[in-house]
Amino acid sequence: MAPPLSRPGRVAKLPPRERILDAAEELFQREGIRQVGVQAIADRAETTKMAIYRHFETKDALVAEWLRIVAADYQAAFDRVETEHPDRPEEQILGLARFIADGLSAISYRGCPFINSLAELPDRLHPARQVIEDHKAHQIRRLIGMCAEAQMPDPEQAAAEITFVLEGAQVSTQNGSIDQTGDRLMRIIEGIVDRHRSHLGAYRAAD
Amino acid sequence: MAPPLSRPGRVAKLPPRERILDAAEELFQREGIRQVGVQAIADRAETTKMAIYRHFETKDALVAEWLRIVAADYQAAFDRVETEHPDRPEEQILGLARFIADGLSAISYRGCPFINSLAELPDRLHPARQVIEDHKAHQIRRLIGMCAEAQMPDPEQAAAEITFVLEGAQVSTQNGSIDQTGDRLMRIIEGIVDRHRSHLGAYRAAD
């Protein structure tokens, strides 16, 4: 059952399913979901359309699987900052911000996969939409947890603020109108954390 | 030359070009650019595909024209808050935020046209991309101006912060994971303005 991970002849060629997912990730991110045809994915994965439909029910299922992988990457970032800064929630939040800020230049010119997919898949019944929704809910819940641990008086508001800024930064990288986005983003997040943590903000906190 | 604006028979029917643009606005916003075919626009405009191609070179040109209209709406909002609160730049910024916050429920489930179009049109040579880029540049410039007038020590940073938050809020309305988005948005913007205006922020300002 386990495919050969060693010397499959010339170059180490991954099994088809992996190659398909790699190709899909690359193409979906760069060209957009609807722009990329199944044939193009097959070509780039050095396989055939038929092989794709042997591993995935439909193109939509492939899209959903791709987003599931991307979501796992984000979750891994959450895990990493938590283990790197145990019991230091402010540091965890800043670590997340740096993760996004560092990724900005990498995904420049082509924004966040989730935001883009949301725009490209208006049908709320699309299988990928469920993946996105779950991921966003999970993410905001974890972020609220961090804010609460940091003794912020209104963790929901703080988490919402951070979420808005992170997503806005990812959107704004797509057009060149705003430069130094990464640095600006870090300074903004630092300001938010400082304000919510120390002087309890300008508005009434719930308890 | 001027088309009849009165009693064209039964219901007041606008000239075809207007009906086409109205239909395109509605459908592009709700279903997405690529999802909507030219035939669907013609049907909804109660005209024919042929008529569309008599008024617009290509579908892409129609998309660009649509975004030009949307951009004009946003500019009108800028104009309005400026005339409503002359020499009160903080009020102007809050007015803009309220404009976005009020629009949130209206565009709920289907985000900002510019952000969506950015995701749907990865080709940077698409005619609509130029429209978006110009609009964003113009908007950020105007926002920086307001921040400068409000005596904020780092107007570029403040404008970037506000931009991120506004765009992030529009993105986050698309999935229901964050509720009370409008109220949260207003409180966040108030906090930003307060911080940048009064106590000069936590970071060193560039003189």
Add this chain to the structure above:
DNA sequence: TCCGAATGATACCCACCGGTATCGAAGGAG
């Protein structure tokens, strides 16, 4: 009244897309 531009309606072209059917080659397991 007459003319010409703008409009409406239909049929058509070609390319591409998602998805399926079929067949042969390969390749590991018993």
Add this chain to the structure above:
DNA sequence: CTCCTTCGATACCGGTGGGTATCATTCGGA
């Protein structure tokens, strides 16, 4: 060696997309 699964390749199908050609109709202006 043989069997059975996986993989590769090609051809095909129905539907739809953007865009064009053609012709009849309407209607305002001179």
